[in-house]
């Protein structure tokens with residue numbers, strides 16, 4: 661199965677709710693992070709939950725285990741079903757997010773490699789592969805891997821088996837959904853939908869890649 665996940669990085673709650681309503685029939689989950697939460701507050705999650713879609717908190721948590729756990733507790737008490745954390749912080753910090761997610765019946769995804777050009781400065785040279793190993797050891801639910809580098813995402817697939825891959829970088833960052841859809845479980849699309857003249861139609865276009 662390949663889901664379409666809307667990255668709702670808009671900067672007002674009003675825009676977020678309006679775009680969520682227009683796109684809801686064509687998407688499978690909504691991902692929100694710092695841009696929207698800093699603008700509208702974490703309570704926006706409660707309002708978005710009216711659409712009945714899973715909500716993923718993209719705070720790319722990267723802290724000591726205690727702080728990571730406190731962040732994850734806050735996330736899951738606001739109705740999110742998933743959280744994204746960084747992997748480079750190490751096993752104990754990742755485990756804090758994974759355990760908190762699972763305590764709440766939620767999921768934890770770990771960033772193995774980012775989608776922007778600068779990601780190769782640090783994530784290549786074995787780091788992403790080591791993070792993929794950590795994902796298996798900590799029983800995390802999946803990884804975030806780049807649609808902009810399908811060959812890297814394919815390689816990471818061989819390291820994590822059937823765990824889920826959610827893949828950002830489609831559209832505005834140049835990633836081609838056709839090249840990535842068959843190897844991932846979710847395509848994350850932000851600007852190509854929420855900046856479109858008609859976000860509902862743009863989401864419908866991407867829904868062709870749903871399986």
Ligand code: C5P
Nearest residue numbers: 667773774775828829832833849850851
């Ligand atoms: O607008 P665009 O489709 O580029 O949005 C991509 C979304 O995915 C953003 O929310 C971005 O923060 C997030 N993301 C990413 N690359 C990663 C991890 C998350 O682009 N490796």
